[in-house]
Amino acid sequence: MSLLEVKDISKIYKSKTALSPLSLEAAEGECLVLAGGNGAGKSTLLYLLSGILSPSSGRIMLNHIDLHKNRKQYVKEIGYMPDDFQAEQTLSVEEFLSFYASLRHVGKDRVRAVIDRIGLEEQARTRISKLSKGMRQRLIFGQAILSKPALLLLDEPTNGLDPYWVNVFVKLIKEIQKDGTIVIFSTHMMDVAADAADRIFFMKDGQVIDELSGEEQKDKLTMKLLKLHRQS
Template identity: 55%
Template sequence: MTLLQVSKVSKEYKTKQALSHFSIQVDGGTCIVLCGGNGAGKSTLLHILAGISKPTEGTIVLNGVALHENRNAYVSQIGYMPDDFHAQKMMTVQEFLSFYGVLRKASQQQIQEILEKIGLVEKRDELVKHLSKGMRQRLVFGQALLGKPKLLLLDEPTNGLDPFWVNAFVEVLQDIKKDGKIVIFSTHMMDVAAEIGDCILFMKDGTVTKHIEHKGSKEEKTLHLLQLHRQG
C-alpha cells in the first residue's frame, strides 16, 4: 500500500533551482537511497520531506496527511537526522534522548531500547561534548528513531561510523523496513546503498538522473552502482 506520495515537488531560490518536479510513490516497508554529488538536491529534498523547508510547488502526503494542509500532524510521523546537527553538548546522552523523547511522546522503555541499539548504554551519563564523532552520529541517529516514525529521513547517516556500526545501522534499517515503515537516506557509500536500498535515485542539479531497482546480489548491485556513480 502506498504510504508516501510526493507529486511534482520543486524548490526555487532567487538564483537557483534546487529541486525540480520530484515525484515518487513509496509503499511501506521500502528503503529509498539518494546518491549524487554536493549540490545534487539530496539535502533539499530531505529538508522538504521533513517539513523544514517549504516547497515552491508540489504536494506531499504521508499516511493520508497532506503536509500543506496539516503540518503538525504530518511532522509527527517523521523521524529526521540532519547531516550537520549540533547536539546540545552540555546534556548527557540520557538527557538528550529524554528531551527529544518528550517531544516525540516516546516511552522511557523505548529510550532504553534505543540506547542499546546505538551502543551507548554505558555512556548514558556522559556529556555529549565528550563523545567521539562516531558516538555523536549514533546518538543523533537514535533521536530520529524516537516515537517510531512512519517515515525516517537520514542525511548522510553513516558519516563517521566505523565498519561495525555501519553494519549495525543497516540491521536497524532492515528491522524498520520489516515493520512496514519507509526509510529515505542519502549516502556516498555504494555498498550500503546496495545492501539496504530497494530503490536508488541518482540526483544531479535538483533532478533524478537515474532510477535503479536492481534485484541482483549485493556484490552485483555495488559494482553497478559504483559504475553509475563514477559516470556522474
C-alpha cells in the same frame, strides 16, 4: 498501511533550481536511498520531505496527511536525522534522548531501549562533548527513531561510522522496515546503498538521472552506482 506520495515537488531559489520537479511513492516498510555527489539535491529533497523547507511547487502526502495543509500532524509521523549535529554539549546521552522523548510523548522504557539499540549503554550518562563522531551519529540516529515514525528520513547517516557500525546500521534499517516504517536516506557510500535499498535514486544537479532496483545482485549494483558516481 503507510504510504508516502510525492507529486511534482520542486525547489527554486531565485534563478537557481535546487530540485527539478520530482514524483515518487513509497509503501510501508520500503527503503529508498538517495545517491549522488555533493550538490546533487539529496539534502534538498530530505528538507522538503521533512517540512524544513517548503516546495516551490507540488504536493507531499503521508498516510493521506497533506504536509502543506496539516504540517503539525504530518511532522508527528516522521523521524529526521540531519547531517550535522546540533545539541547542548553538557547534556548526557540519556538527557538528550529524554528531552526528545518528552516532546514526542515517548516513555522512559523506549529511551532505554533506543540507547541499547544504538550501542551507547556504557555512555548513557556521558556528556555529548565527550562522545566521538561515530557515537554522535548513533545518538542523533537514536533521536530519529524514538517515536517509531511512519517515515524515517536520514541525511548521510553513516558519516563517521566505522565499518562495524556501518554494518550494524544496515541491519537496524532492515529491522525498522519490518516494523512498517518507510525509510529514506542519502549516502555517498555506494555499497551501503546497494546493501540497504529497495530502490535507489541517483541524483545529479537537482534531478533523478537514474532509478535502480535493490533486487539486483549487490556487486553488480555497486559497480553501476560507482560508475554513475564517477560520471556525475
